[in-house]
Amino acid sequence: MFCCCIFLAVSLLHSLCHFHVSGYDPSCTEFPVFTPSALVVKYGDPANVTCVVCQKDCSGDASGLEHAMGKVTQNGTTMFWTVDRLTEWDIFVMCYYNTDAGDHCSSTVNITIYQPPESVSISFVNHTGMMFENQLYTLQCSVQNVAPVQSLTVTFYRGNTALGHLQSNSEQKKPVNETFTLNITPSREDDGAQYWCETKLELGPAGPQRPPVVTSEKLPAIVHWWFTDSSCTEFPVFTPSALIVKYGDPANATCDACQKDCSGDGFGLEHAVGKVTGHGTTMFWTVDRLTKWDTYLICYYNTDAGDQCSSTVNITIYQPPESVSISFVNHTGMMFEEQQYTLQCSVQNVAPVQNLTVTFYRGNTALGHLQSNSEEKKPVNETFTLNTNSSREDDGAQYWCEAKLELGPAGPQRPPVVTSEKLPAIVHYGPELIGPPNPDVITVTEGDTLHLNCSFVGNPSPSYTWTVPVNSSLSDNGGILTIKSIGFEHEGQYICTVSNTVGTVTKEFNIDVQASPLIWIIAGVSAAVLFVIILCVLCCRFYKQNRKGSYNLKDVLRFPKHTALPLQNCENV
Incomplete structure (x- = not known):
């Protein structure tokens, strides 16, 4: 009976050594x-573009x-896509394959279709003719x-x-007409200069080595300044040359009308x-509260x-924002x-x-800087928008x-800054594996304790469902399943399904149980004891048959068939 148990244990171990469970991962091991x-x-x-679908995980067609x-x-598994004339703006090319487990693994190629501007022109907004x-x-x-x-x-x-570089905030992929504006303050040195603009399509490393460039015509500037008579040998001088004053604050300036060409009063x-x-x-101008815009x-x-020879002083009256707020549209x-x-x-x-420069932040990271195109000098309310794509991070x-009011060198040394309140972001995302x-295949020894870790993070926090082999007794604590004193009945596939309101994923564990080394020790000792017992019995039988004389060990193992010794004499051995 004992020998039969040893034989069954050896047979079971042999079958386990030749049993293979294929690993399964719902995530794709490679992509096209x-x-x-x-x-x-x-x-x-x-x-044209070429797609190599897969290298090792392909299954048929x-x-x-x-x-x-x-x-x-x-x-x-190599595919070639060609088109003679690409005239579809919303184009896509997606390459895919299905794994043996039924997962769909795919990649898309990023396609940018461009068209240089048909025309570019420059002009002044609501103005023609000479400037001042x-x-x-x-x-x-x-x-x-x-x-x-x-x-x-x-x-x-x-x-x-x-003078300045501008870009569009539009995300339109099809051709559009767009107008860009820039504020300028001409001086007498600009008289006779030419204004123009240049457009450049910057399409990155995959684009043309020489980006498409289109320029406008030249727009001549005719700048008039106060009393430009050639008989003026000098002009009045203001100190300071420019005034930047907060609304309601006092202000003052000094003017030296002339040094040598003055006549009377x-x-x-x-x-x-x-x-x-x-x-x-020399004249002194003062105001207690500057409230006239x-x-x-x-x-x-x-x-x-x-x-008459004259000069003007450039006066900028500013008012910091009363309030700044942030929200989603x-x-x-x-x-x-x-x-x-x-x-x-x-x-x-x-x-x-x-x-005004408005900067959007996420934490301490600046997301973008925006400015207004308005020319209004009096206080206004203005809204600035910025698109953002959320991620789990x-x-x-x-x-x-x-x-921030950036008023230049003549303005406050610390530009007026007003910040909004903080707007917390709650981003929901599907389960993601931890570790x-x-x-x-997970190989464990019979009798050991097994912990299967299926911990995922997600927002909201995911829930866990375990699918286990038949007749398996276990205890689970959410993402960790524990099997105490594992046995051969626990072999098989364990599936952990993790889900929240955003998505569902699965993780599989394939368990292989090996026999404990203690069984082999017991079996070895038992076999040795059995051999000693058999040897003693054989020696006893031989002695009863040949009570006197010499004998060979070979004769002991021959199992003679003739007369047996009396039992009572064997008892005295």
């Missing part, structure tokens, strides 16, 4: 590979290449029929000097508010020839991963708004915005 990895194609040009236009040829020194004007660059407009950079020039200082005192040709100062003198509550949302920063009662982050993936 496109060559090139990205396509940048001019509208109407031919295009369960693969393909989905496309909106063009044709596909195939050689094994120290007055604000707005240049506009009109771009016709360009795509994708988000890859377009517009640069304004005065002669060969770049023919000089003065014209002003909208405040009072003027004088000492010779359209204020001005003109200092002048008259020459002997009757010409048409959205409240939780967000979802990989969805696009629009942040808006509302700035109340600020002037001059064209000097953003969960718990705080969005906020900062409004490394498990091996294909």
Whole structure:
């Protein structure tokens, strides 16, 4: 009976050594590979791309290449997509295969279709003809029929000097018409200069080596300044040369009307508010509270020839925002991963708004800087928007915005800054595995304790469901399943299903149970004891038959068939 038990144990161990369970992972072990990895194609040009579907995890004909236009040829697991004229703006090419487990593994190639501008023109907004020194004007660059407009950079020039670079916030992929504006304040040195703008489609490393560039015509500038009579040998000088004053604060300026060309009392200082005192040709202007937005100062003198020579001082009156707030456009509550949302920063009662820079933040990371195109000098309310794509890393982050009045060297040394409240982000995302993936087969020894770790993170927190082999007794604590004193009945596949409101994933464990080494020790000792007993019995029988004389060990093992010895004599051995 004991020998039968040993035989069964050895047979079971032999069968386990030759039993194989294939590992299964719901995630794809590889993905189709496109060559090139990205396509940048001019509208109407031919295009082609190659896809290697898979290297090792392919199964039969369960693969393909989905496309909106063009044709596909195939050689094994390699597919070739070609199109003679790419004229579909919403184009896609997706390569995929299905695993033996039924998972769908796919890749898409990023395709950018571009079209250089048909035309580019420059002009002034609401202005024609001559300009005046120290007055604000707005240049506009009109771009016709360009795509994708988000890859377009517009640069304004005065002669060969770049004045500013602008980009569009539009996400439209099809051709659009777009207008870009830039504020300028001409000086007398700008008289006769030429304004123009340049558009450049910057399409990255996969695009043309020479980005498509289209320029506008040249727009000549005719700048008039006050009393430009050639008989003026000098002009009044203001100190300071520019004034930047907070609304309601006091202000003052000094004007030296002339040094050598003055004639009698023919000089003065014209002003909208405040009072003027004088000492010779030097005049002092003061105001206790500057509350007039359209204020001005003109200092002048008259020459002997009757010409009037004058200068003006540039006065900027500013008011920091009364309040700054942040919110989402048409959205409240939780967000979802990989969805696009629009942040808006509302700035109340600020002037001059064209000097305002609004910066959006996520935590301490700046997301973007925006400025207004408004030319209004009086306080206004302005709203700035920025698109953002949420990810699981953003969960718990705080969005906020900062409004800064940048008033230049003559302004406050510390520019006025007002920040919004913090807007917490709650991002929901599907379960994600914590730690490394498990091996294909987990081998344990009979009698040991096994812990299967199926811990995932997700928002909201995921729930766990275990599918176990029949007749398995176990205890689970959410993502960790424990089997105490594991036996052969616990062999098989354990499936952990993890789900929340965003998605569901599964993780599989394949368990192989080996016999305990203690069984082999007991079996070895038992076999040795049995051998000793058998040897003793054989020796006893031989002695009873040959009570005297010598004998060979070979004779003991021959099992003689003749007369047996009396039992009572064997008892005396």
